[in-house]
Amino acid sequence: MSDATANGIPASGAPAKSSLLTQDALMRKRNAAEARFKAYGIAAIALSLSVLFIMLWTIFTDGVSAFRQASLTFPVTLDAERLDPEGNRNPEEMARVTTIGYTNLLNDALVAHLAAEGISTEGVDDGDIADFISRGTPAELRDQVLADPALLGQTITVSGFASGRIDGYLKGRVTRETAAVDTNISVEQLDLADRMVEAGILTSGFNWRFLTNPDASDQRPEMSGLGVAIIGSAYMMLLVAIFTLPMGIAASIYLEEFAPKNRWTDLIEVNISNLAAVPSIVYGILGLAVFINFAGFPQSSSLVGALVISLMTLPTIIIAARAAIRAVPPSIRDAALGVGASKMQTVFHHVLPLAAPGILTGTILGLATALGETAPLLLIGMVAFVQNYPAGPFDGGMLDPATALPVQVYSWASRSDPAFIERSAGAIIVLLAFLVVMNIIAIVLRRRFERRW
Amino acid sequence: MDDLRIVERSVDTQGFKITARGVQVYYGEKHALKDVDCDILDKTVTAFIGPSGCGKSTFLRCLNRMNDTVSIARVQGEIRLDGEDIYDKRVDPVQLRAKVGMVFQKPNPFPKSIYDNVAYGPKIHGLTRSKSELDGIVEASLKKAALWNEVKDRLGEPGTGLSGGQQQRLCIARAVATHPEVLLMDEPCSALDPIATAQVEELIDELRSNFSVVIVTHSMQQAARVSQKTAFFHLGNLVEYGETGQIFTNPKDPRTESYISGRIG
Numbered sequence: 001m002s003d004a005t006a007n008g009i010p011a012s013g014a015p016a017k018s019s020l021l022t023q024d025a026l027m028r029k030r031n032a033a034e035a036r037f038k039a040y041g042i043a044a045i046a047l048s049l050s051v052l053f054i055m056l057w058t059i060f061t062d063g064v065s066a067f068r069q070a071s072l073t074f075p076v077t078l079d080a081e082r083l084d085p086e087g088n089r090n091p092e093e094m095a096r097v098t099t100i101g102y103t104n105l106l107n108d109a110l111v112a113h114l115a116a117e118g119i120s121t122e123g124v125d126d127g128d129i130a131d132f133i134s135r136g137t138p139a140e141l142r143d144q145v146l147a148d149p150a151l152l153g154q155t156i157t158v159s160g161f162a163s164g165r166i167d168g169y170l171k172g173r174v175t176r177e178t179a180a181v182d183t184n185i186s187v188e189q190l191d192l193a194d195r196m197v198e199a200g201i202l203t204s205g206f207n208w209r210f211l212t213n214p215d216a217s218d219q220r221p222e223m224s225g226l227g228v229a230i231i232g233s234a235y236m237m238l239l240v241a242i243f244t245l246p247m248g249i250a251a252s253i254y255l256e257e258f259a260p261k262n263r264w265t266d267l268i269e270v271n272i273s274n275l276a277a278v279p280s281i282v283y284g285i286l287g288l289a290v291f292i293n294f295a296g297f298p299q300s301s302s303l304v305g306a307l308v309i310s311l312m313t314l315p316t317i318i319i320a321a322r323a324a325i326r327a328v329p330p331s332i333r334d335a336a337l338g339v340g341a342s343k344m345q346t347v348f349h350h351v352l353p354l355a356a357p358g359i360l361t362g363t364i365l366g367l368a369t370a371l372g373e374t375a376p377l378l379l380i381g382m383v384a385f386v387q388n389y390p391a392g393p394f395d396g397g398m399l400d401p402a403t404a405l406p407v408q409v410y411s412w413a414s415r416s417d418p419a420f421i422e423r424s425a426g427a428i429i430v431l432l433a434f435l436v437v438m439n440i441i442a443i444v445l446r447r448r449f450e451r452r453w
Numbered sequence: 454m455d456d457l458r459i460v461e462r463s464v465d466t467q468g469f470k471i472t473a474r475g476v477q478v479y480y481g482e483k484h485a486l487k488d489v490d491c492d493i494l495d496k497t498v499t500a501f502i503g504p505s506g507c508g509k510s511t512f513l514r515c516l517n518r519m520n521d522t523v524s525i526a527r528v529q530g531e532i533r534l535d536g537e538d539i540y541d542k543r544v545d546p547v548q549l550r551a552k553v554g555m556v557f558q559k560p561n562p563f564p565k566s567i568y569d570n571v572a573y574g575p576k577i578h579g580l581t582r583s584k585s586e587l588d589g590i591v592e593a594s595l596k597k598a599a600l601w602n603e604v605k606d607r608l609g610e611p612g613t614g615l616s617g618g619q620q621q622r623l624c625i626a627r628a629v630a631t632h633p634e635v636l637l638m639d640e641p642c643s644a645l646d647p648i649a650t651a652q653v654e655e656l657i658d659e660l661r662s663n664f665s666v667v668i669v670t671h672s673m674q675q676a677a678r679v680s681q682k683t684a685f686f687h688l689g690n691l692v693e694y695g696e697t698g699q700i701f702t703n704p705k706d707p708r709t710e711s712y713i714s715g716r717i718g
């Protein structure tokens with residue numbers, strides 16, 4: 001033990017005595033540094049959580065009213081003379097009566113009903129009362145009558161949407177102060193609305209049609225819905241998954257497990273990382289040039305949207321899948337090769353099952369990002385006003401014009417009527433709900449695969 | 454060196470199983486194995502000894518071309534198995550590895566059930582025609598690896614849930630199950646207790662009747678106990694290769710002499 005000093009340990013001198021019950025200065029300093037670090041971390045998390053909470057709270061308070069809608073319920077006598085002047089109940093001839101005819105019928109019926117109920121219409125004329133009825137309601141009644149001419153002559157109870165301003169009044173968006181400066185609504189109309197609510201003619205309920213209706217024009221915000229956008233987004237996610245999953249996973253397996261490590265693969269690697277960082281709008285321009293102008297695919301279609309979004313999602317998926325494959329310990333590959341498995345068997349029997357949870361999570365998160373992507377879709381025309389539902393998935397529906405949820409948010413937010421702003425926030429809630437569902441699927445799949453070992 | 458129980462065993466030279474000539478291995482710039490000539494006999498246990506980092510594992514991995522998986526590794530020279538050059542372009546390393554099995558330095562069971570770990574090799578090589586035959590191989594292999602009694606009631610549990618020593622024996626069972634002609638073992642007993650070590654040594658001795666076994670070990674006692682031939686590596690050179698008894702009692706090279714007497718390494 002003569003060379004102990006060489007290691008810096010004093011050969012003689014016993015170690016300095018110190019109590020375990022008191023901390024020395026160095027220990028205190030280290031503990032203080034640790035406590036500070038933890039405090040920074042907690043502060044950062046608290047800050048981000050509160051910002052997230054504020055964001056969700058504003059969206060929720062602004063958007064939840066989009067799911068409620070004011071409706072008017074009153075009896076209408078379907079006057080055969082007005083709706084079927086020829087009198088032969090032939091829907092083709094009845095179709096000559098336009099929505100204007102039905103609008104007048106409904107207006108008269110509402111005025112008559114108010115009179116019958118004894119509701120005072122002081123300060124408002126018949127035209128003002130007609131403003132209560134949504135412009136979408138006559139069209140709906142017309143469709144109903146044309147589908148079932150036997151209704152003519154009967155008195156039915158119509159339950160149609162109230163117009164946007166009246167709806168806004170029930171939700172608190174329109175007040176007497178705003179009505180005073182609004183040419184579309186008067187304070188007297190609001191007084192009448194109060195009386196109609198009391199009489200049970202004007203009611204408010206959950207609005208399923210916000211989820212099913214297509215978009216509507218500026219004059220009828222209350223009729224607009226997310227139906228087309230939801231179908232468009234669903235088609236796009238389906239196609240994106242079909243395009244990117246097999247390709248992305250195959251590419252990452254090849255690059256990780258089979259490709260030789262040389263200058264070419266290095267170049268490919270750098271390019272994939274760079275592609276993941278390219279602004280999405282650039283992909284939109286590319287899609288416009290390649291898929292629409294060159295390949296001639298239909299504008300505004302889910303197919304083109306999906307192709308563009310696939311291009312931008314692919315690098316993300318490849319990077320995530322490669323990271324998951326790389327995380328599989330090399331000893332597992334050695335073990336498989338050591339018992340004489342081929343490269344392919346090694347990858348498919350041992351590496352992929354271990355990498356699957358990571359690949360799946362990465363892919364679903366990539367798809368979730370894709371779901372919220374807006375900019376490239378604007379360029380390929382998916383921001384268009386689409387009033388017809390796309391056809392079913394097997395009837396070429398993916399070639400039909402459609403919009404997507406984030407694009408619908410954008411286009412509603414840019415319209416002037418405040419009723420659309422509310423709907424825009426409502427659409428964000430739907431979009432977030434989709435994202436939450438996708439993330440839950442990712443978590444469940446991850447758990448399911450990981451629990452195996 | 455009095456504690457070494459050196460048993461002189463008769464070595465029946467049925468001929469060479471593996472002949473290596475002028476083997477050089479580079480890891481990038483690093484020259485890890487320098488001009489190694491070595492003949493490994495059939496039905497014999499050959500021990501590789503030497504200080505850490507001297508290239509024992511490297512040479513072992515040349516024998517079943519596991520070095521192919523290291524992208525920076527370069528192997529030169531000639532290695533023949535039964536007279537056929539294993540680095541010939543026509544040789545598929547997958548076929549080679551079915552003949553030359555390997556147990557790695559660190560236990561690396563598949564994250565699958567114990568049964569699947571052992572059954573995997575026979576399955577992919579199509580060694581069995583029925584489930585019962587496969588069961589038979591699994592049981593026999595686990596018995597050879599002295600693991601059967603510990604796991605026979607829980608074959609469906611994950612192999613990764615076993616203790617380190619049990620995992621290593623599982624890896625031995627997995628390697629034995631494919632019926633290799635040569636079994637390469639890289640420090641198979643480094644994680645085992647003396648009882649399991651004795652069992653594995655017994656297995657090695659048993660395997661000798663059918664295969665040739667190459668074992669890397671840091672325990673000179675073990676080398677002396679189980680092997681008939683011993684090779685001493687030092688700094689990438691094969692310094693001395695000969696009968697185990699001769700290496701341990703009468704080494705020709707001064708470096709061997711000082712290593713086995715504990716002065717280098």
Ligand SMILES: Nc1ncnc2c1ncn2[C@@H]1O[C@H](COP(=O)(O)OP(=O)(O)OP(=O)(O)O)[C@@H](O)[C@H]1O
Nearest residue numbers: 480483485504505506507508509510511512523558
């Ligand atoms: N994959 C690798 N990349 C680079 N160098 C390596 C690699 N594997 C081994 N080497 C180097 O080659 C030399 C020989 O290594 P090897 O693993 O053969 O030693 P060993 O004799 O098995 O040692 P030990 O007894 O510690 O296992 C070492 O110097 C090591 O640093």
Ligand SMILES: [Mg+2]
Nearest residue numbers: 509510558639
């Ligand atoms: Mg080694």
